[in-house]
Amino acid sequence: MLASAVAMTLLLIVGIGLFANTARKRWALMQAAQAPADRLTDAGRRAANVLWYMFGQARMFRYTAAGIAHAFIFGGFVVLGLRTLVLMARGYTTDPHFGFWIFDDDAPLGMAYLFLKDIIGLLVLLGVAYFLYQRLVARPGRLELSTEGVFILCMISGLILSDLFYEAGQYIRESEGALTFHAVTPAASTVSFLLAGAPPSAGLALGAIGFWMHTIIVLTFLNFLPLGKHFHVITVLPNVYASDTARVGLLRGIQEIEEKLEREETLGVRTVQDMSWKDVLDLYTCTECGRCSDHCPATNTGKLLSPKHLTMALRDHMYAHEDHLIKLPRKPSTSTAEEASTTEDSGVYTLKEDEKYQLSPGIVDPEVIWACTSCGACEQECPVFISYVDKIIGLRQHAVMEQGTFPDQLQNAFRGLETVGNPYSFANEQRAEWAEGLDVPLRSDKPDAEYLYWVGCSPSFDDRARKIARATAQLLKAAGVDFAILGPEETCNGDPARRAGNEYLFQMLAQQNVETLNGYNVRKIVTTCPHCFNTLLREYPEFGGQFEVIHHTDFLYDLVKAGRLKPQHEVPGRIVYHDSCYIGRYHGIYDPPREILRAIPGLEVVEAKESRSRGMCCGAGGAQMWKEEEPIRREGSREGDGKVNHARTRQLLRVLPNGAPNRRIATACPFCKTMIGDGVTDQGEEAVDRRDVAEYLLLAVQGTAERATQAESST
Ligand code: SF4
Ligand code: SF4
Known part of the structure; x- marks a missing residue:
């Protein structure tokens, strides 16, 4: 017993000590990121998010098979955590069935736990097998063959197998040649029966191998986590807790911008220091699952932007310069900023740092940040609640306001906004x-x-x-x-x-x-425009504007329901509705536009495969309307010619078979109407009618039948 207690103590000291040292650095890195992030208010809602999205794994199931496999492994971690503690404690006792008394192997709760652990262990092995198959055989585009991923999956299997060996070894040792089946641990019993006939000494050896293997794997695993993508095992809980409570796309404004300009302080995100602790936590938490990029319109049309790779690039950069970043002193507070020196040697925040710490250009190609449409699909899909739009806009802020480098065409839009x-x-x-x-x-x-x-x-x-x-x-x-x-x-x-x-x-x-x-x-x-709707509702309160803001589709639907608008005239045809990101994903307004269309006699409303929260952006958001799209830079673009509006239009046209009379597309955003309208024309499908939901409703209310059967031609 003494030997095992000494060995266990040494293992724990080394394992936990090494982990604590890495964790200290990770914590210091979060503190090096100094933009404010107010993410700890509204505790009830945040706790509910943790329950639903982390413990309930709600977002994981957007990919059904992967969601189930991950739920098995996650469940295994939750259940087997207690087992690990029990095994470590057994290093200090002569009682081989010790389980903190209430979980002793022969206690009622202990037996129930053993059964649960045994079954969940098998499910974990199933989950691991699925992910190994995905990584090594199926290899979907969103996943890269990662040695780290395979290694971790092997370690997870090792945890389960070592526990099975330990349990089976105990049965063999205690059976004294008369092995019996223990229904409470069917899997471990089965393993013991595979070795039936082995002497008690073999059972002793197997049990000891399982016991020490389990502890060593746990401590190795613990130290491996902060080095790569499996850090999410630890960081996912705080990351979900501190996530945006808005749906997607919440932006971080710049406080006291006038004063900052006067003091020539950095505007936007130039280095990791200009990010927030939550941004760094995001980078720690990425699992590299690729779901974000899988749904990114920029990635899917071959642009350089892939949200997953953006995260990985920022994380790699951060880790590469970790020692320097964590030594940087904190920025001076606003009140002392003017007196502060700007040299690193003075021990005060270095305003103009070495070029190598600049994120863009440098770590992040400008084409990456300018290709984003701010559609929010990446944030909607990310199972661990990583935000992208604010990071990308932060990098744009620095490019525009500090470097004066941005796509030429935006100059016209800026000038118009400024002057008229x-x-x-x-x-x-x-x-x-x-x-x-x-x-x-x-x-x-x-x-x-x-x-x-x-x-x-x-x-x-x-x-x-x-x-x-x-x-x-x-x-x-x-x-x-x-x-x-x-x-x-x-x-x-x-x-x-x-x-x-x-x-x-x-x-x-x-x-x-x-x-x-x-x-x-x-x-x-x-409002008619979802972008106006979002800004007035969500962003104007910061400037003292508190309004009840209603999108026109929501408002018009209420009028239809109240009988104040009667869509009684037929508008014949088959229609598909294109979801606007800024009312759909941003605000969950999916049904009102559809309900208006369904209330119109003669219209057959059909759904594109990519609809509602999976609807693809039209390509206009994120200021894309005012600039040219970035060129195709990557092989394997799934959507042909690199134009987001063409890709989206093709998705919509798939449910409007050629030759059918009165094919129609409805939109609920003026920019979507333009982008989809152009997409239809560019594909030679002028016969397809495209209008806003309000225009269709007006046709049905006013009964202008001759217009209703004529495709919109003024694209
Ligand atoms: S907001 Fe949309 S375009 Fe931008 S990175 Fe995310 S998915 Fe891609
Ligand atoms: S950001 Fe989220 S969705 Fe994208 S790879 Fe990382 S964990 Fe997956």
């Missing part, structure tokens, strides 16, 4: 021209109107999108809604500027708009 309040550079006085002849009141003439219809730039100036604004206004009038518009007093909500990294310009527009809206005491806002 819209990215098209139209005179803002023309904002209400879309409403000509509709008798839509201005807020200045009707300051008490219950709703403000926030039109947005595209529906104000773009001919195709103007039809959406006209249809929406006509429907609101038909339903007797008391509303007004701002007209020339409205400017862009700032989304394109913010997503393009021009946070300064965004904040200027946001402050101006909030001032205008609060000046009119606006409380309820209906």
Whole structure:
């Protein structure tokens, strides 16, 4: 007993001591990242997220087979944790059935536990076999053949097998030649029967091998975890707890931007120091499962951007410079920043660091950060709640506001936003021209109107999108809604500027708009554009704008349900709805647009295989509307010519077979209408009608049948 106690103590001291040293460095790295991240409030909701997404493995099941296999292994970890403690404790006792008394092998709870452990051990082996098959044989595109992955799977099997050997060895040793089957541990008993006839000494040896093998594997495993992707075994709980409580795409603004500009402080993300502790925790937690890249429109059209590889590149860089990064002193607080020296030698945060610590360009190619559409698909898919959009926009902020390096075409949009309040550079006085002849009141003439219809730039100036604004206004009038518009007093909500990294310009527009809206005491806002909807609802509160914001599809559906709009005229045909990321994934608005279409007589609503939360982006978000797409850079692009809108349009057209009369596509975003419209035209499918949901509803309410059977031609 003394020998085993000494051996166990030495193993624990070495194993846990080495782990503590690595963990200390990982902790220090998190502290080296100094952007703020307020992720510890709202404890109840966060705890519920941990229960549902970590212990319930909810997101894992978006890939059914992998989800089941992972649930087996995860369950094994939870159950076998106690077994490991029990075995370690047995190193200090002569009682081979010790289990902290209540879990002793012959105690009722101990027997129940042994049974559970035995069964779950088999399920873990099944799970491991599935993942080995995936990595070594099936090899789906999202997974690379990783030695680390295979090694870890072997270690997990080793944990289970060592415990089986230990248990079976005990049975052989105690049987004294009369082996009996122990129903409480069927798997271990079966192993013991495979060695039936072996002498008790063989049982003793097998038990000892199993016992020490188990402990050594556990401690090796523990030390291996922080070195690679299996660190998630430890970090997933805090990472899920501290994840965005918004669905996806929550952005980190820049606080006190004016003051920072005056002090020439770094804007955006230049080095790891400009990230937050949560960003670093994200990087620790990536399991390299590739689900994010599997659904990324940029990856799938051959762009350089692959969210999984972006994470891996940032993590590798961080680990490579770990020693330097953790030695850097903290940034000075805002109040002391002006007095602070900017040299590393002075012991104060180094403002202008060595080029090798710069993330982009350098570690991350600019094409990677500019290819993102901010669609949120990666964040929706990631089983461990890693966020991407804020990291990418942080890198863009630095490129735009510090380096002045960004795609040329964005210059026009920035100039238009800055000088006339819209990215098209139209005179803002023309904002209400879309409403000509509709008798839509201005807020200045009707300051008490219950709703403000926030039109947005595209529906104000773009001919195709103007039809959406006209249809929406006509429907609101038909339903007797008391509303007004701002007209020339409205400017862009700032989304394109913010997503393009021009946070300064965004904040200027946001402050101006909030001032205008609060000046009119606006409380309820209906928007046509999902980007306006998201910004006004989610991002304006930071600037003092607290509004009830409703997307037009949600609002119109309520009017249909209330009987205030009656879609009684037939619109014949088969229709597929394209989900907009900024109302779908960002806000969970999936059903209202579909329900409106279903309420229209004559329409057969069909679903694309890629729909709802799996719907692919049209390619316009994240300021892509205002720039050229990045070129194809990777082999094996699954979606042909590298254009996101073409790829998405093909997905939609698959459920509208050629030759069928009245094929239709519905959208609920002016940018989606443009992108999908162009996609349809580019593929020579002009016969396919494409309109906003509001336009279809108007056809059904007004009964303009001849228009309903004619495909929209003004693409
Ligand atoms: S937000 Fe969309 S485009 Fe950007 S990385 Fe994620 S999946 Fe790709
Ligand atoms: S970021 Fe999430 S989805 Fe992407 S590879 Fe890592 S764990 Fe998987």
